[in-house]
Amino acid sequence: MSSPTPRYPLHRLTGQFLEPAREASYRREIAPRARLESSLALCVAAPVFGMFAISDYHYLEPSIELTLLLAMRLVVVVACLALAVAIGRLGDFSRRLWLHALPLWILATGIILIVLLRPESLATQVTALVVATIAFYLLIPNLLPVVAFASLYLNLGFLASAVAMTDISAVVVLRIGLLLVMTNAVGFFALLRLERLQRTQFALLEEERVQNRQLMEEIAHRKSLEAQLRQVAERDELTGLDSRRHFMARAEALLRRARHEKAPFSLFMIDVDHFKAINDTWGHGQGDRVLAALAETCQRSLRPQDVIGRFGGEEFIVALPDTHPREALMVAERLQQRISDLEVMEALPEHRLTVTIGIAGGVDEDADLDTLIQQADQALYAGKHAGRNRAVVSQEVSDEA
Numbered sequence: 001m002s003s004p005t006p007r008y009p010l011h012r013l014t015g016q017f018l019e020p021a022r023e024a025s026y027r028r029e030i031a032p033r034a035r036l037e038s039s040l041a042l043c044v045a046a047p048v049f050g051m052f053a054i055s056d057y058h059y060l061e062p063s064i065e066l067t068l069l070l071a072m073r074l075v076v077v078v079a080c081l082a083l084a085v086a087i088g089r090l091g092d093f094s095r096r097l098w099l100h101a102l103p104l105w106i107l108a109t110g111i112i113l114i115v116l117l118r119p120e121s122l123a124t125q126v127t128a129l130v131v132a133t134i135a136f137y138l139l140i141p142n143l144l145p146v147v148a149f150a151s152l153y154l155n156l157g158f159l160a161s162a163v164a165m166t167d168i169s170a171v172v173v174l175r176i177g178l179l180l181v182m183t184n185a186v187g188f189f190a191l192l193r194l195e196r197l198q199r200t201q202f203a204l205l206e207e208e209r210v211q212n213r214q215l216m217e218e219i220a221h222r223k224s225l226e227a228q229l230r231q232v233a234e235r236d237e238l239t240g241l242d243s244r245r246h247f248m249a250r251a252e253a254l255l256r257r258a259r260h261e262k263a264p265f266s267l268f269m270i271d272v273d274h275f276k277a278i279n280d281t282w283g284h285g286q287g288d289r290v291l292a293a294l295a296e297t298c299q300r301s302l303r304p305q306d307v308i309g310r311f312g313g314e315e316f317i318v319a320l321p322d323t324h325p326r327e328a329l330m331v332a333e334r335l336q337q338r339i340s341d342l343e344v345m346e347a348l349p350e351h352r353l354t355v356t357i358g359i360a361g362g363v364d365e366d367a368d369l370d371t372l373i374q375q376a377d378q379a380l381y382a383g384k385h386a387g388r389n390r391a392v393v394s395q396e397v398s399d400e401a
Contacts, residue, residue, distance in 0.1 A: 008203040014144050015195030017203075026202050027094035034100065034141040035091035039084045041140045042103055046080035049073060049110060056118065069117040076110035079103075093141070101146045104136055108154035112161050119165035126176055129158050130183050137187030144191050151187065155180045236310040238288055239295035244317075247309025251319040252369050254307065258321055266320045266328035266361030267369075269376040270298070270335075273354040273388040275314040287314075290353060293342055301335050317373070325361045325393055332357040332391035340389075354389035356380055360396070 009018045017023040053073050060066040083103050091099055111132055115125055136142075136151050159177060162168060168176075234246040242250065251267070258265035272278075272294065279287040291314060298308050298316065311317040320328050340352050358380025360372045375394040383392035 008200060010196055010199060013192070015192050015199060016143070017199055022203070022206075024094055025206070026199055029202060030141075030198070031091070031093040034093040035087055037141050038091060038100055038103070039088040041135075042080045042084035042087070045103075045107065045135070045140075046077045046084070049080070049107065050077040055121075059121070060118070065117050069114070072110060072113050072117070076106055079106050097143065097146065100140075100142050101150065103140060104142065104147065104150035105153065107132065108136075108150055108157065111154060112157040115158060115161040116165055119162075122162055122166050122168070125158075126179070129154070130179065133180070133183045134187050137191045138194075144188070144195055147191060148184075148188060151184055155184065236295075239292055239310050241295050241299070241316070242307065242309035244309060244311055247307060247311075247317060247319070248369065250307045251309075251317075254319055254321045255369050255372075263322050264324040264327075264362065265372075266323040266325050266359060267372045267376050268318050268320075268328055268332055268357050268359040268391075269311065269373070269380045270294075270316040270318065270355050270357050271380055271384070272314040273356055294339060294353070294355070297338050297342060298335060301338055302331075317376075320361075323361070325359055328359050328361060329391055329393055332359060336389070336391060356383040356388045357391040358383060358394065359391060360394040362396075 008022070010016065011018060017026060050073050053070055056066060056069050056073070060069070080103055083099070083106070087099055087103075090096065093100060111125070111129060115122060118125075133151050133154065136147050136154070140147075142150075159173065159180070162176070163173060234243055235241070236243050241247075255265055257263075272290065275287065275290070278290060291310075295308075295310070295316070298318070302308060302318065302320075305321055307319040309317050320331065323331070336355060336357065339355050342353050358376040358378065360375035360379060375396050379392040379394040382395075383390045386392070
């Protein structure tokens with residue numbers, strides 16, 4: 001039974017993503033870290049390489065070989081430190097990969113030259129070669145193919161120099177070769193595993209970011225829908241005024257505050273006169289325009305702290321905090337005048353829109369909102385029976401006055 005295909009396919013030998021776009025994204029992601037780690041590794045490797053000049057001076061007498069060896073070490077150290085600065089400032093793991101690879105080739109060349117200039121130190125150089133090979137794979141960040149080719153150059157160059165400059169036997173060469181093969185195998189597969197793990201982790205984190213972004217978008221979408229639903233629930237679609245339920249909640253809060261502060265509170269109901277005749281004569285479209293125009297006029301005429309809602313049909317309701325019923329009567333009469341000045345009857349421009357208004361309120365701490373609405377409604381119907389187009393104060397308010 002075949003194994004399932006991984007979600008993030010990786011190359012078997014390099015550990016890189018098979019998708020070029022994802023690989024490029026990964027390299028951009030790790031570029032700052034690779035730049036820092038490369039600079040630090042070179043700042044450590046350069047002094048270590050240079051310190052062996054002490055042993056060179058100790059084992060070699062002053063000669064051209066010693067001078068060349070010291071000069072070579074100095075060049076390698078300066079080059080590595082210069083590259084550390086360059087990589088720290090200009091290194092880009094996605095576009096300037098050659099800049100990260102260059103230190104490997106410089107260090108490899110330096111190690112090979114040591115064998116040519118100090119062939120008698122071959123035994124100790126083999127140990128240094130193994131350490132350098134492992135360091136190439138694990139300490140200086142680079143892509144696996146880059147490290148593999150640099151290590152191959154280092155190892156083959158070292159063996160070639162050893163054969164050319166020393167009298168080692170074929171058996172020794174074979175032993176050194178097997179040691180280097182094992183060293184490269186360990187380094188190669190260790191870096192391959194690390195490359196695969198890092199890219200898998202990157203892919204998972206990238207997927208998590210995408211899911212988080214989608215979740216945030218979904219949350220924002222849900223909040224938008226909730227806001228729209230809340231607006232639909234709180235606003236009357238035709239007039240844009242508070243819906244009946246929303247008005248009741250807001251008016252109840254205003255009434256509780258008025259009781260707490262012992263401040264006056266008024267409420268009035270507005271009903272369009274002969275609205276059924278408007279619908280029957282000019283159609284419901286004209287009736288809707290009348291209601292919308294009336295709502296807009298009321299909103300412009302009232303204070304910001306006043307609350308107005310559509311109570312139902314052609315009825316509107318208004319809550320006026322800090323307003324005595326006598327003041328509410330003045331507001332209602334002024335509102336009546338502005339409504340009568342509206343020109344909303346296109347089919348009959350001489351027709352004037354009128355409303356009847358019932359007013360209730362006072363400073364009674366025992367009165368609740370339902371009671372005030374009932375009183376305003378009774379006053380409204382009293383005004384209707386009295387001939388319409390008038391504002392009537394509730395009998396309860398009149399008795400208190």
